[in-house]
Amino acid sequence: MTAFDAIGLDADDTLWENETFFRVTEAEFCALLADHGDPEAIAGRLYDTESANLARYGYGIKGFMLSMVQTAIELTDGRIEGRQIARILDLGAEMLAHPVTLLPGGEAALDALAGRRLILITKGDLIDQERKVAASGLAERFAGVEILADKTPEAYARVLDAHGIAAERFMMVGNSMRSDVIPVLELGGTGVFIPHALTWNHEHAEAPDHPRLHQLSDMAALPDLVARLEAAG
Known part of the structure; x- marks a missing residue:
């Protein structure tokens, strides 16, 4: 397991x-x-x-x-x-109309995690986000794509319930402490913070002192982190 x-x-x-x-x-x-x-x-x-x-x-x-x-x-x-x-x-x-520019290490990390249940969870305008998902060439790597109006604990709870996932067995990865990490920690899940050089001020939040919070420098390190956490049980 x-x-x-x-x-x-x-x-x-x-x-x-x-x-x-x-x-x-x-x-x-x-x-x-x-x-x-x-x-x-x-x-x-x-x-x-x-x-x-x-x-x-x-x-x-x-x-x-x-x-x-x-x-x-x-x-x-x-x-x-x-x-x-x-x-x-x-x-x-x-x-x-701007082309989608993939960040370094992301596609390789998804390939390394192939076979796992990966869910893309983003927020914003539905049409624009669907366009970017399609243009990225990454859509086939995901078992599901969820485009939310906002990333709140309640919104994540609805996503997890819809996919039949227990919060304690869910990991969320993203560049926003406010939207990608803290709401999932509040639900009992694991959050992985990967800072981006540019982040909108609205998305900043103080990092909590939490045992299920992890920070990486880039996506390339994600597969190793997953393996380490699972090995630790």
Whole structure:
């Protein structure tokens, strides 16, 4: 009997790049509004708008686009030009069409874990996430794909129940302490934190002192960690 009946893996910034494209777009947005503030102030205003809009628009590029438009309108007191709004929409469209760039070590780690029950668990816009899963070329490695509105303990519990998995026999791997690790620890599962060089501020959280929390430098080390934990019983 193995220690883990299933291993969940995050997608954005765990298996492929994501936040990098948001940062590039954010820089272009700040440049577009350079007459209305310095880049740091504009980026901070955009972050505040995004955070306030999460309950309304959810996570993902489309909500980001709407938050950029709202921020631009507010910063210009409604005087932003139509061509500038059009440029913001173009920036979002470019993000939605961007090729999927796999992170180093991810595909090899999935190959090394072949034969195990792997479940891709991501959050955000359904259409965009489905596009990225298909474009990644990794879909066939997973026994299931779950696209959530948010990653809460309740959402994970529903996923585990739907797949017939006990929390104590489940491992979740991802780059967000807030979304990928802490909720699963709260349910009684194992969390593996693999930091990414760029992580949205909203996803940061203090790492708990927890015996089932593990941290790796990259995905390449995941198969060995799984083997060590199972050998330890």
